[in-house]
Amino acid sequence: MLKLPSKGPLGYSVQADATNQKISRDKVISTDPPYYDNIGYADLSDFFYVWMRPALRDVYPSLFGTLAVPKQEELVATPHRHGGKVKAEDFFLNGMTKAISQLAENAHPTFPVTIYYAFKQSETKEENTSNKGWETFLTAVIESGFSIDGTWPIRSEQSSRMIGMGSNALASSVVLVCNKRESKLEPVSRRQFQRELRDEMPRALEIMIGGNGGVSPIAPVDLAQAAIGPGIAIFSKYRDVLESDGSSMTIHDALILINKSITEYLNPDSANFDSDTLFCDDWFSQYGWSAGSFGEADTLARAKGTSVDGVKEAGVIDSGAGKVRLLKWSEYPASWDPKTDDRTPVWEACHQMIRALNQHGETDAGALLARMPEQGEHIRQLAYHLYTLCERKKWAEEARAYNELIGSWHAIVAASQEAGERGSQSELGFDF
Template identity: 70%
Template sequence: MTWNYAEGNVFSNSTGNFESLLAWVFKFLQQAPSKPVGFVAQYDAATQSISKDKVVSTDPPYYDNIGFADLSDFFYVWLRRALRPVFPELFATLAVPKAEELVATPYRHGSKEKAERFFLEGMKKALHNLAEQAHPAFPVTIYYAFKQSETKEGSTTSTGWETFLEAVIQAGFTIDGTWPLRTERSARSIGIGTNALASSVVLVCRRRPAQAESISRKEFQRQLRREMPEALEAMIGGSEGASPIAPVDLAQAAIGPGMAIYSQYEAVLNQDGSRMTVHDALILVNRAITEYLSPESGSFDADTQFCAAWFEQYGWKSGPFGEADVLARAKGTSVDGVAGAGVLEAGGGKVRLLRWKEYPQGWDPTRDDRTPVWEALHHMIRRLNEEGETAAGELLARMPEKGEPLRQLAYHLYTLCERAGKAEDARAYNELIGAWHAIVTASHEVGHKGESLELDL
């Protein structure tokens, strides 16, 4: 076992020492709202009955992410030597029991396919048991932190997420929504230097009515087009003082309204009468997200549409002038015009988008006669990174009409960067959205006091 972080001396005064850890626990206990005495019991989730008429919130195993039983052996063998006389039943076996652990581990089951089948069937039984017993007046909340944004047409690399959703729906649940909940520390070992999820996602589930009907694929698509834009606007715009959902969490959170439509029916039927799979439903949900955030949606000027399309193909690298000219004409602008806006460098038969660090300081949108949303966004990023939220708010106050397009473009560019594996570029857009509520507040404090926040939120 190779540690990827330093482990401090627990008896020292450095980070991680015993006294400071104990102080953390003490501070929590002082603030903990629960007063009644709790109890802990261990049962098989597929056969237990203690959840009868209870409000249930559960954090199930994550497919094949972590083999807790295997990791537990590291501690179990030492605990067994010390505590077997005290708890003989807990330490009856030589190692931690593993056969019943509900994870998709190929070496235990003979193949990847058999491991997935074991996980699906076991999870379906456990969740069906919850659906049958949970209190009917309250939803069941299920925590899950498995990224689904990689679901693509023709292939998928997020089998665990799809398999889990399949189990939830087959167990008799309909998914009412998904709530991102900030549970993950950026400083945890798995998150350092990676584009890891900032949140866990809570699935809000209710038992599907026995008389649920089936609908066609076309009707499902119509409902997505009708209902997804409003749901996405509530997520990226924030509501009732809440901050917008961070781009890193949007793909996960946005499946809520999409899967709510899918899961409320007995089945969604393809043209040949077969049942639409969760995989196919996720593709359509992701397509609806992409269409909403696309620069072609009508919220963006021609220069921004050109920049977004060029960025998708070349990123910050140079590309042929001829290709740029053809693309610019198609978008209703020109390379010279975009270069004149100050966001692009053209010369020697090559065209390159400028990075935000290359934008000039002291930019004032009120004195710029050509200000595409692309330019405004990257000036905002520079101002936020170099001068902070208040300075970014001052800049937004000078162009409040661009608040909505700015946010929408940041989400779109984050998605492009994540798909291309450009974590550093993606981080800039994610951080802007993360600070958006504070930026808007600052813009009203310094720029246009007394006006409603609704315009920018």
């Protein structure tokens, strides 16, 4: 067990260029580097610098010798500073590779290096990704000589912070656990990489979205970041992943395959959901909460093995005047009881849980779950899937509802167990 001294010399700070420093030699390293183009720290520093300089330039002449904060060497991908987006990305990649190479070279060999990265991974697609922060950073880490053995979110961000208001900003910083790569690594084919993803990602995702050892499940907003860990761990344990033409697979292409494995795992068809839920999911992906034509709904319902009248009977759609629309969670009746409902699709159970959570809190949501414990796993998986769908379509408000349900899941389950125990004791004749 590692013991840290309770007494002794106080900590100290040293300013140095991260690309050539030797301060970290034989140290246990945990670092929080700049997040690509997310925050321009030097620009923000100017706000304080102009007030501090007149008072302190005679005291600290070396620190306050310039009219404004120096910015050219700051390791962020700022296009206006480097002559365009491509050059800014190259500057960030080259600088970050040099900086992390110093960590890989100097770190104590016994301990892993942990790197905090609170940058949201937009979904990487075949053509491009809307933000290259993660791709560029991961490329720098691997090219620096590290393997990435895991990623996990640590709750570190406040939902009330300005950058998080009105958006589905990350709830956490994502910690990358890195070890120095072995010098003799073998290449592997794309097919073998895909095979290992299929074998290992479902288990890893199950731990993440199910919680582990009493740990709350990862919030949907953090899932894409956390899922990088097991995927890139496979990727970085080989010297190269070779494409069919013999070229090396890029981080971009690896993230495409990792994101696909998440989508496939959360696919309602693969989860054996009921026909009503499969209809609602497809309808929601096309229309959201808006109305569509009855004819189109009828065709879709038949394809899913149900009918519009049946889905209406289940209590999840409104149908009339040739139009069909899904009910919002706020329209669901508070008097609903799953014990007396003869047709309860997972879609209905999930949105009733959201209603109970938003209107009455975790205790009432837990009491509702206690009355349908067999639905819990399906509810949780559907919430993850719907969050992913809403995030892809940029439906921030809708996504937030599913994210909040998963974020409260651990407390809801605890409340459901307590409610279940009270119910069992009442049935035995005990009155509280």
